[in-house]
Amino acid sequence: MTPTTEPRGLQRFAVLTAVATLFLISVGGMVTSHGAGMAVPDWPNTYGYNMFFFPFSSWIGGIFYEHSHRLAGSFVGLLTLIQAAWFYGKRSRPVLKWIGAALLLGGIVVALTSPKQWQDAVVIHASGAVALAAGFFWPRSEPQPLWLRRLALLALGLVILQGVLGGLRVTLFKDEIGIFHATLAQLFFVLAGALALFTSRTWRRTGEEAKPCPHATNLRSLYAAVSALVLVQLILGATMRHQHAGLAVPDFPLAYGKLWPATDAAAVAGYNRARLETTAMNDITSTQIVVHMAHRLTAVAVALAIGACWWLTRRKLAAGHPLRRATCLWLALVLAQFTLGAWTVWSNKAADVATLHVVIGALTLLTGAMLTLLAFRCLPRFRELPEALQISPQSQRI
Amino acid sequence: MRTLSVILTATTLAAALPATFAGDITGKITLKGTPPANPEVKDLAADVNCGKLVTEKVFMPFYVVGSGGELADVFVTIKDMSGKSTGASAEPAVIDQKGCQYHPYVSAMQTKQTLLVKNSDPLLHNVNITPTPGSGNKPANQAQLQGGPDLKFTFDAPEKFMRFKCDVHGWMFAYVCVVDHPFFAVSGKDGTFKIKDVPLGKYTIEATHRKAGTVTKEVEVKDGAANLDLTFEVK
Numbered sequence: 005m006t007p008t009t010e011p012r013g014l015q016r017f018a019v020l021t022a023v024a025t026l027f028l029i030s031v032g033g034m035v036t037s038h039g040a041g042m043a044v045p046d047w048p049n050t051y052g053y054n055m056f057f058f059p060f061s062s063w064i065g066g067i068f069y070e071h072s073h074r075l076a077g078s079f080v081g082l083l084t085l086i087q088a089a090w091f092y093g094k095r096s097r098p099v100l101k102w103i104g105a106a107l108l109l110g111g112i113v114v115a116l117t118s119p120k121q122w123q124d125a126v127v128i129h130a131s132g133a134v135a136l137a138a139g140f141f142w143p144r145s146e147p148q149p150l151w152l153r154r155l156a157l158l159a160l161g162l163v164i165l166q167g168v169l170g171g172l173r174v175t176l177f178k179d180e181i182g183i184f185h186a187t188l189a190q191l192f193f194v195l196a197g198a199l200a201l202f203t204s205r206t207w208r209r210t211g212e213e214a215k216p217c218p219h220a221t222n223l224r225s226l227y228a229a230v231s232a233l234v235l236v237q238l239i240l241g242a243t244m245r246h247q248h249a250g251l252a253v254p255d256f257p258l259a260y261g262k263l264w265p266a267t268d269a270a271a272v273a274g275y276n277r278a279r280l281e282t283t284a285m286n287d288i289t290s291t292q293i294v295v296h297m298a299h300r301l302t303a304v305a306v307a308l309a310i311g312a313c314w315w316l317t318r319r320k321l322a323a324g325h326p327l328r329r330a331t332c333l334w335l336a337l338v339l340a341q342f343t344l345g346a347w348t349v350w351s352n353k354a355a356d357v358a359t360l361h362v363v364i365g366a367l368t369l370l371t372g373a374m375l376t377l378l379a380f381r382c383l384p385r386f387r388e389l390p391e392a393l394q395i396s397p398q399s400q401r402i
Numbered sequence: 403m404r405t406l407s408v409i410l411t412a413t414t415l416a417a418a419l420p421a422t423f424a425g426d427i428t429g430k431i432t433l434k435g436t437p438p439a440n441p442e443v444k445d446l447a448a449d450v451n452c453g454k455l456v457t458e459k460v461f462m463p464f465y466v467v468g469s470g471g472e473l474a475d476v477f478v479t480i481k482d483m484s485g486k487s488t489g490a491s492a493e494p495a496v497i498d499q500k501g502c503q504y505h506p507y508v509s510a511m512q513t514k515q516t517l518l519v520k521n522s523d524p525l526l527h528n529v530n531i532t533p534t535p536g537s538g539n540k541p542a543n544q545a546q547l548q549g550g551p552d553l554k555f556t557f558d559a560p561e562k563f564m565r566f567k568c569d570v571h572g573w574m575f576a577y578v579c580v581v582d583h584p585f586f587a588v589s590g591k592d593g594t595f596k597i598k599d600v601p602l603g604k605y606t607i608e609a610t611h612r613k614a615g616t617v618t619k620e621v622e623v624k625d626g627a628a629n630l631d632l633t634f635e636v637k
Contacts, residue, residue: 042530043569045543051526052545064451064525065570177532177541277613280441280464284567284575286532 011203014090014148018200021083025196028076029189029366033359035073036245039283040066041182047171050074054123077167084163087199089138091156093145104136148203155199162192179246186242190235193366194373201374210326210382223320223327224379230309231372237306238365240299244292245358250285252292256349259297267293303345310338310372327382330375337368425626427597431589431609433473435636437465443573451525452502452571462573463507464613472593473611473634475508477562477579479586480597481606481618484560486583489515494554496520497566497576499527499546504566504576506588508612513560513582519553521546527568529553537561539580543569563612577612600628607632 035041043066044050050058051067055074063071089096111129114121147153166188173181201207244252259265260275267290276287314331321328344361351357440461447453447460466474489512498505500522511517519529526547533539538559546553557564557580568574579586587595589609600623607630610616614634621630 039572040569042543043528045528045530045545051547062526065449066572067570070569174543177543273615277615278438280438280462280613282441282443282445282462283572284565 012205014087015200015203015205017083017087017090018196018203021080021087022193022196022200024076024080024083025189025193026363026366028073028080029193030359030363031069031073031076032186032189033362034355035066035069036182036186036248037353037355037358037362038066038069039248039285040069041248042174042177043067043070044074044174047074047174049124054121054127056127057123074170077163077170081163081167084160084196088153088156088160089142090145091148091153093143093147095147097139097142097144099139100135100142101139104132104134104139107132107135152199152202155195155202159192159195159199162188162195166192179248182246183239183242186246187239190238190366190369194370197370197374198377201377206326206378207381210378213382223317224376224383226313226316227372227376227379230306230313231369231376233302233306233309234365234369234372237299237302238369240295240302241362241365243295244299245362247289247292247295248286249288249292250279250281250283251349251353252288252296254279254349254352256300256346259293259300264297265293300345303342306368307338307342310334310368313375327375327379330371330378334368334371334375337364337371340364341368424599424601425623425628427585427600427605427607427621427623427628427630429478429595429607429630429632431473431476431478431593431595431632431634432471433465433467433614433634433636434471437467437614437636440464445573446502446571449502449571455523456501456503460501460503466507466591468591468593470593472589472591473614474589474591474593475506476589476595476609476611476614476632476634477508477510477586478589478595478597478607478609478632479510479579479581480583480600481608483581483583483585483605486585487513487515487581488584489513489556489582492584494518495578497578498522499529499568499574502571502574504568504574506576508563508577508579508588510579510581510586510588511557512584513558513580514556517555517557517578519546519555519566521548521550521552524548526550526570527574528570530567530569531555532565532567533557533561534564537564539564562610609634 046052049055050071051062053059055071055078058071089100092099107128109132111125111132114128115125118124148156166185169181169185169188172178173185253259253265255261260271265271269290272288272290272293279285279288310331314335317325317328317331341361341364344357344364348354348358348361440463443460443462446456463475468474492512492515494516495509495511496518497509498520502523502525521527526545528543528545530541530543531539532541539557539561542555544553559580560582561580563577563579566576566578579588585597585600587597589595602623604620604622606618607621608616608618609632611634614636617632617634619630619632621628
């Protein structure tokens with residue numbers, strides 16, 4: 005009889021990957037909050053060292069944040085790789101063997117052609133040895149359904165893309181890449197959370213216990229739309245942060261003492277002259293002020309929208325319904341996020357406050373996305389979807 | 403004998419020619435009004451490594467003002483002058499990183515002139531140059547280890563207040579003004595400046611301070627010299 009992997013083990017690993025991703029987002033937030041994104045001028049190495057050999061004594065100042073972020077990114081990449089292999093079960097064995105052999109060969113090539121890069125050769129060799137060994141000892145479990153396997157591969161592709169984007173942001177001196185890097189981080193976090201959800205007992209149980217609901221379509225659409233609005237808000241926030249101009253508007257709830265600040269050239273020049281920054285910041289521009297104000301207005305819209313979700317869910321769904329609890333959490337998160345946003349301004353963008361604002365923003369997006377997925381799962385119209393979308397321990401296609 | 407006299411006269415005239423057809427523009431820059439207090443760089447004192455190098459309190463040098471209102475770090479140049487760079491043959495300009503601070507805070511150089519960035523600290527910095535987008539100068543970001551060689555840079559395009567910063571130590575930043583002619587100066591702590599060997603004629607002098615703004619004034623260089631005082635005002 006073919007041994008199968010304990011499903012709960014995979015689900016717990018998916019949760020671990022999602023939690024590690026949140027930690028990675030927080031470390032990345034600290035990098036931007038401390039203005040340390042360029043503290044390590046080279047990539048993928050660190051001051052000439054292979055990143056795993058960089059001496060701890062040199063983790064000083066901004067290097068500590070940027071280097072920690074790179075290591076955390078590598079760790080999340082490793083978890084995502086293991087997760088993908090786990091989803092593929094016994095089919096991962098030959099792939100791991102081939103990858104291992106290729107890396108071992110690659111390590112030899114690097115060692116012979118570039119002796120000075122012996123650190124890189126060691127890392128490549130060690131990775132190859134681990135992959136090759138894993139290929140022989142990987143559990144012979146049955147693969148997960150095709151759609152789950154594809155999502156796991158998508159996650160692997162995205163985390164690799166994230167690493168490359170982070171590196172290109174440094175080597176190409178492009179702040180715009182930082183905005184995309186930050187946005188993709190949020191989307192990856194949602195995907196990681198979704199994989200944890202899809203492999204959970206909660207997912208299985210909500211599908212089995214689904215009851216007819218006349219408000220299904222409205223609620224599902226509402227959750228999806230509000231989650232999309234949260235994503236827009238996060239993109240605005242990422243755009244603000246990756247302009248590296250500090251606080252474009254230094255007061256709250258007013259803006260330079262007004263409901264809407266002046267944005268003409270003379271006024272903006274005055275804002276820059278009056279600002280006495282103690283860290284290197286780009287000059288404030290009128291565009292940044294407009295984006296900042298858009299972020300404030302969208303925050304109000306998001307808070308009201310999530311409040312509407314909470315209220316409508318309480319009205320439409322019976323007491324004890326899991327979605328009611330989820331909307332309560334969503335509302336609590338957005339209220340905390342609103343407070344943190346104000347606090348970020350009042351604290352003159354203190355690094356820890358601004359970073360916590362990023363983290364709660366990520367959790368707000370994740371909660372909305374999970375709520376949306378659960379709504380599609382436990383409200384009856386989901387049952388009209390093809391059987392292949394329902395989780396099963398058996399693989400669906402060869 | 404007569405030939406020798408002619409030669410001596412010609413030599414004397416040739417030596418006097420530059421002084422006759424060029425002069426120095428000198429002056430003093432003052433600040434009127436009370437500027438905001440320079441903020442203290444608390445992160446420097448709190449840094450494990452930099453805090454050991456500097457024991458006194460450090461303040462951001464936004465306004466360096468003498469007891470008589472003398473204003474330092476004002477970039478002074480001739481407005482609308484261009485295309486006369488002698489940077490390729492000029493002595494290198496120098497910026498130093500010492501005590502986890504850039505010295506000087508504001509400096510100036512010509513296009514094609516070499517800029518040397520030194521690291522006099524017993525720890526590493528990175529030198530991140532962030533030109534204004536569209537200026538024509540290229541960004542750069544180089545590591546500079548303790549005891550490492552001086553970094554060399556040249557710039558092809560004029561630019562005011564191009565920023566240099568260290569991302570390892572976020573409070574470290576300085577500005578370099580690049581012009582494509584040799585007629586510029588940066589005022590010292592006594593507020594004085596000197597622009598040397600300016601050809602005779604009328605000019606508009608432009609003086610820019612990072613926070614106090616820009617002041618312009620007409621000047622005429624004649625009889626080998628010109629003097630003008632400039633006043634900035636903060637309200």
